[in-house]
Amino acid sequence: MKQAQDKGFRSRAAFKLIEIDEKARFLKAGCRVVDLGAAPGGWSQVAASKVLPGGVVVAIDLVEIAPISGVMALKGDFRESGLHAKLIEALGSGKADVLLSDLSPNITGIQNVDQARAAELVQSAMMFCREILKPEGVFLVKVFQGEAFSEVLEGLRANFVSVQMRKPAASRGESREAYFLARGLKPV
Ligand SMILES: C[S@@+](CC[C@H](N)C(=O)[O-])C[C@H]1O[C@@H](n2cnc3c(N)ncnc32)[C@H](O)[C@@H]1O
Known part of the structure; x- marks a missing residue:
């Protein structure tokens, strides 16, 4: 966390997004980005630094997000x-280019329950893509490796043209966590 603070980021998670985007280059100037499960705001800070000015960043979370310059929370x-x-209003005319999801459920410690809840969040975020993401858009989503993993992957492959797994070095400590980078919504 100290390293994050030193660089002005609110969370260590910021480094994961930086690393994934360094290779995949999907956060471009002028992009419209929606960040699900955004608190405390590390990913939104990174997204804002890449897409503003000219772009849009909307950060959504169950808990309050302290203001970030240029980001609508x-x-x-x-x-x-x-x-x-409210999100549709914030996006104005047009859909999002990028949907980020670093959503995590409240952890109960009961493995089956936690994995099922995490998988449900991924499923809901994926359905959300159908409503707010452009057909050629990018969906970056955190997943937890476990029982529901193959089902989640299957769902992503059914909905997106390309799906790649990313395991940033900054995520190494959290061994069960990985990210999927999905591009291009398949027609329904
Ligand atoms: C790991 S944190 C996100 C960290 C963030 N990416 C960052 O860089 O600071 C996961 C967040 O998901 C949020 N969350 C979980 N379920 C949610 C839901 N249904 N709607 C909105 N936010 C949710 C939690 O409140 C929590 O803040």
Whole structure:
């Protein structure tokens, strides 16, 4: 965390996004980005530094996100219709180029329960892509390796043209965690 603070980031997670984007280069100037599960805001800080000015960053979380320059923060569950309406308003005309999801459920310590909840969040975020992501858009999503892993991967492959796994070095300590980078929504 000290390293993150030294660089002005609110979370160590920021380094994971930087590393993934260094290789994949999907956060481009002018992009419209939605960040799900954004608190405390490390990923949104990184996204803002890449896409602003000219782009849009909307950060969503159940908990309050302290203001980040140029980022619109929305508090609530991304699955609720009220929040959905606010997001559509924030995006203005047009859909998002990039949907980021670093969502994590509240951990109970009961492995089956935690894995099922994490997989549900991925599933909901994936469905969210259908509503707010451009057909050629990019979806970066955190997944937990475990029982539901192959089901999640199958779901991503059914919905996206290309799906690649990323395991940034900054994520090494969290051995069960990995990211999928999915591009291009398949027609329904
Ligand atoms: C690992 S943290 C995200 C860290 C963030 N990417 C960063 O760089 O600072 C996961 C977040 O997901 C949020 N979350 C979990 N379920 C959610 C939901 N249904 N809607 C919105 N946020 C949710 C949690 O409140 C938590 O803040």
